[in-house]
Amino acid sequence: MDTLLEPFGYAFFRNAIAVATLAGALCGLIGVYVVLRGMSYIGHGLSHAIFGGAVASYALGVSFYLGAGMWGLVSAVLILLIARRRSIGADAAIGVITSASFAIGAVIISVIGSFTRNFEAALFGNVLGVGTGDVLVVGAVTLAAGATVFLRYRQLLFTTFDPEVADVSGVSTARMDITLALLLTALITVCMSVLGVTLIAAMLVIPPVIGRLLTDSFHKMLWISVAVGTFCGFVGVYVSYYLNWASGPAVVLTAAVLFVIAYAVSSVRRRSLPEAALDAHVG
């Protein structure tokens, strides 16, 4: 027992496992809306877009959180607005805005001549290096996201499923889009130091996809996704301590293993469905 609890004797580990668990839950929650809107690539894209904000905030001498957050929010809103045009689509909108934003960051670096932020930490995170303040920030964003989804559950669901009729039925779909953009930006900004930009993209997608494989009900998908994200954050960091692996990738690999299991379970379940139900599934 002492061996199992040994890592919890270290403050850095307690902070790391707390922040990874919260970040996993947060990604699982917001990722459901991201995946169902067909914007799975937005996490990856926004991470690149926020790079532009990070460089700009460095050049201007303002807080990283403020610069990257504002930049990311504007990028997310632009993506959601452009994605509304069916002739363009979400994937192209993400490609245009995020690469342009990344390019702006690169231009600013070429002008100012240096940028001292640690790129490896930005890409893969440094979960073992987080402090109590980081835990509190990620916790606050997780709490705010949970409260927002709770209070705007119906509007967000209707907007995600059928924005056209939601609009006609009195839901402010533009407000819902901005709400989602705000949550997504806050998530990426506060999780960059924990999981890193590359791994955020994975954690935004894998838990919701596992939820989708296991259920046909939206609220169950939401619960499963949050549970999977939370589990992966906790188990990934815990296992990485004993295996001496990098913690961020260990979190994502845990999710990948769960994906394989969920995929196998859903395949077996599909085989056991009556033929008529399968026909209906296939269309």
Place this chain on the structure above:
Amino acid sequence: MSDLVRFEKVTCRYGREPVLVNVDLSLAEGDFVGVVGPSGSGKTTLLRAAAGAVRPIAGRILRDPKAAVGYVPQVETVNWYFPVTVREAVLMSRIDGRVVPWASGQDVRDADEVLDRLGMSDLGSRHIRELSGGQQQRVFIARAMLRRPRLLLMDEPTSGVDVRTRHDVMHLIHELHHEGIAIVLTTHDLNGIAAHLPKLVCLNREVIATGRPQDVITPDVLERTYGAPLEVLQHGGMPVVVERYPEPEEERKVVPLREGHHGHPA
């Protein structure tokens, strides 16, 4: 009869392109109106403007503030793999006055009652992908009905379904009309649907004609609406539109292709 929605010289556009131009139209209680016109003629925009989702750039749209409006989009506008059951999809339209995510017992009872009326009482727990095309259409109608509308706007409710399903859906829509709900639907089916409705609006960005099918389904109105000559026959007092396609041989004779000419026959 009082107007539920009235268009007064309404012009709408997307970007620079006008979609509706100078439209005057009244939709009153008890109406059962079909809107016909070619693709891109503004039929969906007309419905969306009536529902309040599109703002005119000129003219005005007056609505009875006490009349709830239900909107039924084309079935292909949503992802039917989206993880919701039939009941969850229907309950989406109950968004007023409740903060918590879960539906109240009354909301669930109302949704089940509407599903029962539409002959889907045993499908509430099914995933929406497990439904036939006609049943998917009924889910959208049920969702709109949960708003207790006095005006139901339906965008091509019979597109992409077989003849039997089309008959079932139209039978249902007639029943709703008999219960006092004003209906406005768009359709491309002139003979199977439009000719059987009490009132038609022929639209091609502007209103070409409004009236009973026997008055507006005429070669002149149809040519102005569709931009192509169409023949109209009478069968049992009903107009029947006949589409004739030129034989390839005949087409060549009419517009001979010259050597070196690569354009379409004018």
